[in-house]
Amino acid sequence: MNALRRHRALTAIWGAPRGWRGTIVSVNHSDIGRRFILAAFAFFAIGGVLAMMIRAQLATPGSAFVGPDIYNQLFTMHGSIMMFLFAIPMFEGLALYLLPKMLGSRDMAFPRLSAFGWWCYLFGGSILIAALAMGVAPDGGWFMYTPLSSRAYSPGINADVWLLGITFVEISAIAAAVEITVSILKLRAPGMRLDQMPLFAWYMLITALMMIVAFPPLILGSILLEVERAFDWPFFDPARGGSPLLWQHLFWLFGHPEVYIIFLPAAGVISTVLPVMARTRILGYGWIVAALLAMAFLSFGLWVHHMFATGIPHMALGFFSAASALVAIPTAVQVFAWIGTLWNGRPELKLPMLYLLGFFLIFVIGGLTGVMLAMVPFDWQAHDTHFVVAHLHYVLVGGFVFPMMAGAYYWLPHFTGRARGGALGSAAFWLVFLGFNLTFFLMHLTGLLGMRRRVHTYSEEMGWTWLNLLSSMGSFVMAFGFALFALDVALQIFWSRRTRRNPWSAGTLEWASPIPTPAYNIASLPHVGDREPLAAQPALALKLARGEGYLAEPRHGWREAMAVESTTGAIDHIVVLPGNTRLPIVTAAMTGGFFLSLLFGFYWLAPVPLALVVVLAWRWASVLGHREDFGPLPIGHGQTAPIHREAAGAPGWWGSAFLLVADGTLLASLLFGYAFLWVVAPNWPPPARIDGGFLLGLTAAAASLAGVGLARRGLAAAEARAPIAAGRAAAGAAAAQAVCIVALLSLGVTALPAPETHAYAAAGWALLVYAALHAAIALLCTAFAGARIASGHVSGTRLLEPSVARLFSDYSGAATLIVLVCVLAPAIAP
Amino acid sequence: MLHALGTAVPALVAGGCSGPLSTLDSAGPAARDVATLWWAMLAGATLLTLLVVALLALAFLRRARQGETGAALWIGWLGLAMPGVVLLALLGSALVLGERMIARSEPGLVVVEATGHQWFWDFRQPGAEGAIATRDVLHIPAGRPVHVRIAAADVIHGFWVPRLAGKMDAIPGHVNVLRIEAAQPGVFEGQCAEFCGLDHTGHRFRVIAHDEAGWAAFQRGEGP
Structure with a gap:
């Protein structure tokens, strides 16, 4: 097969139809990644317009441009959009587009999940923007503190829009996190050891793992607050044993890691682009990875620095203050590793490098003001003032926007296949850089002179007039800069001259593909033995195009990629990926229907879309798989490998496992909330505790354990090629889970006080509902495994469905036991 | 002349920092201590920013190639030791300062x-x-x-x-x-x-x- 025929054959397999149909059914990572990036930029523009309206309002004292009601919507939406609809989706898009190419693969591990995440993001974001257009946008500040955001003080739909819209978008973040983790760990080019991955992949792996742990507390907090608003379960109401501080803990448990989740991908861009600009290799690869791990670890131990003024004892604050300051050390390691890299190389002031210099100055200042704010006494003065506004913009714009713009100019030739001179791009840089500093440098002083955040106006006597006017002027200069950047990018996309492959002479694998990239990325997969494969083998790109790598021969119309052993990169199996399908958009639309019926209070309607989501999920899993064994198949270089359905440790199993890590974090957050209320909240002990319920509790525990045992027996029987016994065990496991659900809910009804009476009862009910929900998931998984055994999709070698069912049953069993202990303990405690 | 400048500059700085809500125009011991901490941290932050800018400028300007610089200098000294020392000193003084400010029983309360x-x-x-x-x-x-x-x-x-x-x-x-x-x-x-x-x-x-x-x-x- 020659290169052209191979190109045609692979394009037929990996491509999407043209036009609207292709838009709807495509699951290709390059398509989805590009869409994320474009949509994120559109949301960035919307958030930017809101920022300009804020600055227009604050430009002069006593301004009547907008009133406080609109102003509150403006800053709430500006923050929410920039955090949830711009920053996170932007790096998700970049990761989806780049990771398979950098890792020498053909797609992400779960292409349909990327598409589902994309549609959830688009629909959820649209709900928020529609609310903004209709004047009912959230107006409680982007961190939505209770009780201001509770029903009593925010009776309108505004807060519900935030809670439901953001949670909808978070589904896409969790989906992306699981997908990125599994793709990096499993779908790499053969031979690529973990310590030979490009640094960008390390950064994304750590970021994705952080997302898996950081987002569940926010999702839980949003669910609890929405349940309080909708059904009056008083988790945050101090009059009935709730605590407004619980929301703050849950929010910042997410909120602070979030800052590093945004910074790390951008830092990954820097570690990729900067060595190329300096024509050398990165200094201290191992140190940088160690710094990343330290940062990820520390970032979960410093959320309380957002709560220094909430009355927590000073010595406890000292711990969080120290952790907040210490996180500067891994940051310093990276900054000086980058500067050292520049010293070791021959840096050239090309356009991406210019933006990186902007990053250095702005981010260093933001980091230093961050250390200042970590000092408790200083924070007591600066907290909630414009000093903090200045600091967070220095960190986020310096630490995210500037590196991403450097990355945009660096990878644009890859997206477009075109190159362009730098005049307009450097003009944009200077406008953004100078405008940014004019806006935010002065704002430090404005804050120290006492100007609070979130005030819609101020009087002349305060002495802030000239500072605010200059800040507003700077913000408009910056806005012109961003407009110029957008124009420059558009010019490059549509009118520039074509460029050659690998125009920067970079060493990472994404530049091995022709540009713009074909749908299948590379005609054959390389064997990698170096951190910079293209630098080690300059002829690699042509060899791969000639089909001299793995999986060069298309077969059965399958989308094939290689899965490797996670640490060594040894060949593990062939992953056969799903092709174009309408399932993601339909499932996302149904998920949206569920959220919309909650948003408009149609609680009776909500089960309908939910049931449809379950049906679609069933179909989602049942359209894949085979009824026959293929055995080891040739992959090139005279080697063979089985397909993932016939191998242990398929991506689907890993994805389920990481999803359950996120789920476990949600349960841990719920247990934290239960304990926190018990210890800290006012109006405890509750008027009535759990009364009996041991028999039902024992029944639930026994049923759940029976479910676990039967799911395990089903897997063992399938492995022993006894399909009838396996099917019977799966059916028994499903029945046991049904008994468990009934017992758990009966326990609540008969023994627990009504959830509206006290936060204790509400938390107990929340735990029971959590356990029942997971028993239902285990029921569906085991029932599905049973159906697949009956239909012949499971054999002694094809064990994916029963092993995933076992995983979910095990999790549900553990969760049910923990919940039962926590719910029943107060009945025997004195 | 120099004397006039010597009095004018602090007055200007103080004037620019005054205001009915200014944290830098302190009128009590707690606000005064924090303002002092701020000026000290500002001086330190300015020095560190200048250090980074100078190192960046030198990366582009230096011509004489004296071989590769190693990880020990950049990561060991500048990345770990220098911020470690600065942060420990800062954390210690901030902790002492905070302990002085928190509510405690005292005469005349x-x-x-x-x-x-x-x-x-x-x-x-x-x-x-x-x-x-x-x-x-x-x-x-x-x-x-x-x-x-x-x-x-x-x-x-x-x-x-x-x-x-x-x-x-x-x-x-x-x-x-x-x-x-x-x-x-x-x-x-x-x-x-x-x-x-x-x-x-x-x-x-x-x-x-x-x-x-x-x-x-x-x-x-x-x-x-």
Whole structure:
């Protein structure tokens, strides 16, 4: 097969139809990644317009441009959009587009999940923007503190829009996190050891793992607050044993890691682009990875620095203050590793490098003001003032926007296949850089002179007039800069001259593909033995195009990629990926229907879309798989490998496992909330505790354990090629889970006080509902495994469905036991 | 000439930093200590920023290639040791400073209560015959430590008098205690620091620090 025929054959397999149909059914990572990036930029523009309206309002004292009601919507939406609809989706898009190419693969591990995440993001974001257009946008500040955001003080739909819209978008973040983790760990080019991955992949792996742990507390907090608003379960109401501080803990448990989740991908861009600009290799690869791990670890131990003024004892604050300051050390390691890299190389002031210099100055200042704010006494003065506004913009714009713009100019030739001179791009840089500093440098002083955040106006006597006017002027200069950047990018996309492959002479694998990239990325997969494969083998790109790598021969119309052993990169199996399908958009639309019926209070309607989501999920899993064994198949270089359905440790199993890590974090957050209320909240002990319920509790525990045992027996029987016994065990496991659900809910009804009476009862009910929900998931998984055994999709070698069912049953069993202990303990405690 | 400049510059700086809500125009020990900490941190931050800028500039400008520089210099000394030392010193002094500021029992202590509402403040001061209630104006004696017991009636508010001390949140269901002290008699502006809804901007109050005679008169219920 020659290169052209191979190109045609692979394009037929990996491509999407043209036009609207292709838009709807495509699951290709390059398509989805590009869409994320474009949509994120559109949301960035919307958030930017809101920022300009804020600055227009604050430009002069006593301004009547907008009133406080609109102003509150403006800053709430500006923050929410920039955090949830711009920053996170932007790096998700970049990761989806780049990771398979950098890792020498053909797609992400779960292409349909990327598409589902994309549609959830688009629909959820649209709900928020529609609310903004209709004047009912959230107006409680982007961190939505209770009780201001509770029903009593925010009776309108505004807060519900935030809670439901953001949670909808978070589904896409969790989906992306699981997908990125599994793709990096499993779908790499053969031979690529973990310590030979490009640094960008390390950064994304750590970021994705952080997302898996950081987002569940926010999702839980949003669910609890929405349940309080909708059904009056008083988790945050101090009059009935709730605590407004619980929301703050849950929010910042997410909120602070979030800052590093945004910074790390951008830092990954820097570690990729900067060595190329300096024509050398990165200094201290191992140190940088160690710094990343330290940062990820520390970032979960410093959320309380957002709560220094909430009355927590000073010595406890000292711990969080120290952790907040210490996180500067891994940051310093990276900054000086980058500067050292520049010293070791021959840096050239090309356009991406210019933006990186902007990053250095702005981010260093933001980091230093961050250390200042970590000092408790200083924070007591600066907290909630414009000093903090200045600091967070220095960190986020310096630490995210500037590196991403450097990355945009660096990878644009890859997206477009075109190159362009730098005049307009450097003009944009200077406008953004100078405008940014004019806006935010002065704002430090404005804050120290006492100007609070979130005030819609101020009087002349305060002495802030000239500072605010200059800040507003700077913000408009910056806005012109961003407009110029957008124009420059558009010019490059549509009118520039074509460029050659690998125009920067970079060493990472994404530049091995022709540009713009074909749908299948590379005609054959390389064997990698170096951190910079293209630098080690300059002829690699042509060899791969000639089909001299793995999986060069298309077969059965399958989308094939290689899965490797996670640490060594040894060949593990062939992953056969799903092709174009309408399932993601339909499932996302149904998920949206569920959220919309909650948003408009149609609680009776909500089960309908939910049931449809379950049906679609069933179909989602049942359209894949085979009824026959293929055995080891040739992959090139005279080697063979089985397909993932016939191998242990398929991506689907890993994805389920990481999803359950996120789920476990949600349960841990719920247990934290239960304990926190018990210890800290006012109006405890509750008027009535759990009364009996041991028999039902024992029944639930026994049923759940029976479910676990039967799911395990089903897997063992399938492995022993006894399909009838396996099917019977799966059916028994499903029945046991049904008994468990009934017992758990009966326990609540008969023994627990009504959830509206006290936060204790509400938390107990929340735990029971959590356990029942997971028993239902285990029921569906085991029932599905049973159906697949009956239909012949499971054999002694094809064990994916029963092993995933076992995983979910095990999790549900553990969760049910923990919940039962926590719910029943107060009945025997004195 | 030089002398004139020597007096003009600090005056200009001080003038630019004054204002009814300025944390840098301190009028009490806590605010003064924080302002001092700020100026010290500003000096340190300026030096570090200049160091980074200089190293970056040299990376582009230096011509003589003396071979590769190693990880020990960049990561060991600049990345680990230098920030480690700076941060330890800073953390230690901030901890000592914070311990000095927190509420503790001490002679001459006066205890007042502040309750945040949407959108006003209720205060209770000790009087000669029971507590004296005021709205949006808090009376304290100058030169004596005052504990403000801070609560909230509806949503979270923040009690903050920038020229006297740092801020403390007013949280429904909890009572927080903040120590404030005015060095001299005077009137000090206060404001709600935590976003509290529609009229957060107008959620302001005033602290009047009396001299000894004025405080005695206030406690007897005479005059403002």
